[in-house]
Amino acid sequence: MRLFLLLAVSGIVSLVGGLYFQEFNLGSSELRFIADFGFGAMTLLGSIVTVVATVQLLYGEIEHRTILPILSKPVSRGEFLLGKLLGAWLTICSFIGILTLALLAALWIRQWQMPDLGEEALLEQGAVSSSGVLLFALMQCFRLMVLASVTAFFSAYASSSLFAVFMGFFVWVIGQLRGSLDAQWGEGIGQSLLKTLTLLIPDFRIFDLGAYAFGEAEASLVSLLGLVLYAVVYAALYGSLAAVVLKNREF
Amino acid sequence: MFGRPAPAELYHFSDRLALKESVQAIELRELTKDFPLMERGRYLRAVDGLTLRIPENSVFGLLGPNGSGKSTTIRMLLGLSEPSRGEIRIFGASPQEAEARRRVGYLPDAPYYHKFLTGRELLRFFGKLLGMSRSELERRAEELLAQFGLADAMDRKLGAYSKGMLQRLGFAQALLGDPDILVLDEPTAGVDPVGAAEVGDFVRGLREQGKTVLLCSHLLTQVQDLCDAVGIMNKGRLLASGSIDELLGVGGDARFAIEGLTGSELGEVARFAQEKGGDLVPLGQNLEDLFRSLVSKDDQRGGEA
Amino acid sequence: MNFKRRLLILWFASSLLVGLLTQPLRQGAVARAESGESLASLADGLGQGITFAALGGYRTIAANFVWISMYGDWRYRLKGEVLEKMQLAVSLNPDSVYFWVDGSRIIANDMPVWQVGDDLMESLFESEEGIAIRKAYGEQALAFLEQAPRAVAQRVPVLVEKASICWQRLADLDRALVYFKQAVEKEDVPNHICRVYAEILVKNGEVKKAYEYLKSHYAGLSDDDRTALKPFVARRIEELKAKLESGS
Numbered sequence: 054m055r056l057f058l059l060l061a062v063s064g065i066v067s068l069v070g071g072l073y074f075q076e077f078n079l080g081s082s083e084l085r086f087i088a089d090f091g092f093g094a095m096t097l098l099g100s101i102v103t104v105v106a107t108v109q110l111l112y113g114e115i116e117h118r119t120i121l122p123i124l125s126k127p128v129s130r131g132e133f134l135l136g137k138l139l140g141a142w143l144t145i146c147s148f149i150g151i152l153t154l155a156l157l158a159a160l161w162i163r164q165w166q167m168p169d170l171g172e173e174a175l176l177e178q179g180a181v182s183s184s185g186v187l188l189f190a191l192m193q194c195f196r197l198m199v200l201a202s203v204t205a206f207f208s209a210y211a212s213s214s215l216f217a218v219f220m221g222f223f224v225w226v227i228g229q230l231r232g233s234l235d236a237q238w239g240e241g242i243g244q245s246l247l248k249t250l251t252l253l254i255p256d257f258r259i260f261d262l263g264a265y266a267f268g269e270a271e272a273s274l275v276s277l278l279g280l281v282l283y284a285v286v287y288a289a290l291y292g293s294l295a296a297v298v299l300k301n302r303e304f
Numbered sequence: 305m306f307g308r309p310a311p312a313e314l315y316h317f318s319d320r321l322a323l324k325e326s327v328q329a330i331e332l333r334e335l336t337k338d339f340p341l342m343e344r345g346r347y348l349r350a351v352d353g354l355t356l357r358i359p360e361n362s363v364f365g366l367l368g369p370n371g372s373g374k375s376t377t378i379r380m381l382l383g384l385s386e387p388s389r390g391e392i393r394i395f396g397a398s399p400q401e402a403e404a405r406r407r408v409g410y411l412p413d414a415p416y417y418h419k420f421l422t423g424r425e426l427l428r429f430f431g432k433l434l435g436m437s438r439s440e441l442e443r444r445a446e447e448l449l450a451q452f453g454l455a456d457a458m459d460r461k462l463g464a465y466s467k468g469m470l471q472r473l474g475f476a477q478a479l480l481g482d483p484d485i486l487v488l489d490e491p492t493a494g495v496d497p498v499g500a501a502e503v504g505d506f507v508r509g510l511r512e513q514g515k516t517v518l519l520c521s522h523l524l525t526q527v528q529d530l531c532d533a534v535g536i537m538n539k540g541r542l543l544a545s546g547s548i549d550e551l552l553g554v555g556g557d558a559r560f561a562i563e564g565l566t567g568s569e570l571g572e573v574a575r576f577a578q579e580k581g582g583d584l585v586p587l588g589q590n591l592e593d594l595f596r597s598l599v600s601k602d603d604q605r606g607g608e609a
Numbered sequence: 610m611n612f613k614r615r616l617l618i619l620w621f622a623s624s625l626l627v628g629l630l631t632q633p634l635r636q637g638a639v640a641r642a643e644s645g646e647s648l649a650s651l652a653d654g655l656g657q658g659i660t661f662a663a664l665g666g667y668r669t670i671a672a673n674f675v676w677i678s679m680y681g682d683w684r685y686r687l688k689g690e691v692l693e694k695m696q697l698a699v700s701l702n703p704d705s706v707y708f709w710v711d712g713s714r715i716i717a718n719d720m721p722v723w724q725v726g727d728d729l730m731e732s733l734f735e736s737e738e739g740i741a742i743r744k745a746y747g748e749q750a751l752a753f754l755e756q757a758p759r760a761v762a763q764r765v766p767v768l769v770e771k772a773s774i775c776w777q778r779l780a781d782l783d784r785a786l787v788y789f790k791q792a793v794e795k796e797d798v799p800n801h802i803c804r805v806y807a808e809i810l811v812k813n814g815e816v817k818k819a820y821e822y823l824k825s826h827y828a829g830l831s832d833d834d835r836t837a838l839k840p841f842v843a844r845r846i847e848e849l850k851a852k853l854e855s856g857s
Contacts, residue, residue: 127402303384
């Protein structure tokens, strides 16, 4: 809880910083710069909240042995895991929600400070659409849901919290780089092998929908549902793997 | 534990206990638990062919030194660990079934509870896991917290509870679902003598209510007073089990102390007993003596092997 | 088989299966994500790229800081460091037109001077060796701009930058005209670029083409637009017409 608050405050402070760090802004519009700060807080701090909260919620129970009286009650390990994952997701969604509200407020304040600019001028300036921000935030919830499931899988297997945290972040980084990695590899067998290997890790980059907020792309319902489906399938896969590990774990 | 001799035929009265016409609350049949070691193909046998029957409405003491397999047995009984071989029955059902676990209340050997909850919140949490209705849960939680002297502290965070308070809260959570079986793992650990005496009274009360209690404790005098029957474990094996009276030799199997002999005369008696195929067994005046004698003898056998 | 091995096989098989099944969903989304914030190229900065990948949306801000720190190296003319940081910044935020244009200018205009020295700056246009150095950096600047994502590469400032490098650094008017043509076909092209395009056509000996172009450009100019300089354009059309007539 303390960490959650700390990160939420950091996110909001970073947003406020965005309002005052305009001199570091190079070549992008002011509103977009603020939005970048908000999106950055959501993804970076969101990933920290996700990994730490999931490890704390799941591995923390194992480490502190608070899981013993719980599992001795008529609760199956699958139910226990599902509860923990839902708890982690709720934490993530609350965090993203707080930052989204803060970002929308920051954008509103800045727009309000620039009353002379008409709508056309704002568009030229690079306006940030509220619906785009909400869409970005929603997709972060789904992206971090996948990360929570992956972290739960490692937490169920881990014998130290450090291992679970490390693996959670490792998959996060690889998942962010996945697209770039297979684009960088050469031709031939190496390429095919790497592409096969990259299939093993979820692609986290595809949830970056900043372009929608900046009016650079149009959102289609089908593509968004596709993304949600992608997230749900991966969350279910790693959730199931975590359940298998937990079922076989000795306490 | 590997390459050890087969369990010696020691004192087993459990079959005689089982002959009694009573419902078995807990049954362990040839229960074995192996933990794999880092070396390929090697394993540690934590529990070795344990067979026990604990009838309903009795207090059974499971005794043994540290590392004897008591905790592993309890964890298997609670469905927290899978047996490598053998089976466990709780009123005829496997502990893997949620309904079987619903009939068991568990007091862990240490207060493994969330420190950020209050006493009342902890009971609410466990009550929800038990599927209790809100009104029933509130009523029962307050009743139990009052019964265990925690009425004033129920809205305080557990981080501020003393060891004794946490232990009492543990009893409250174990009793929350009104279970038929209570598994009490070291209920007197870290509790002062007054608290330990209260635990004794509480266990007697449970028996009066018709509950079955499985008790692990190092306070052998208290166990002797409280338990209807005990099982003594060492290195995963059951060395002896039966009612206190049977184990201590009161009745047909009584053994007698030899007094007034010198060391060499005692040696002659021992040789005589061995010639006749017997052995000189130290007298079990009380549970503590019997426990020590059985465990040290088993350790010697293990060492020789 | 022990549990660890079974788990590894289960993870591998199920992840591969899910990876294959979700491939169509992913590919559709990749195209969209590439137009947004993604790492454009990590060929030269993979190590740092990995560090920054974890930053998520903070990448664009990190890119700004990298660019600012690049200016520190620029002051001391540290060519290697400048190129590395420029590469990293555009990897982190490939959508910034500013990075691409400013970076290409540093390569094309500043780096040749760093190489020959301030005193011999004129040699870049006079001596054979100097001209070769100038052209080599011009090509390098063009290659830098070629790495820009498609959406950025098609923006007017980038096209104009490519054209001006070809024109002024490489003295290759044919190539410059290709880029200018692409630029003037954009809707948001500023009027002065159109006029420059016409002048380059004239400079390249394509007077008729310049005349035709300016006529069509003039037809589309608004009376209210002060940047259109309609009288100036009309006068220039007349001049070109006269030139064509005298020429024929």
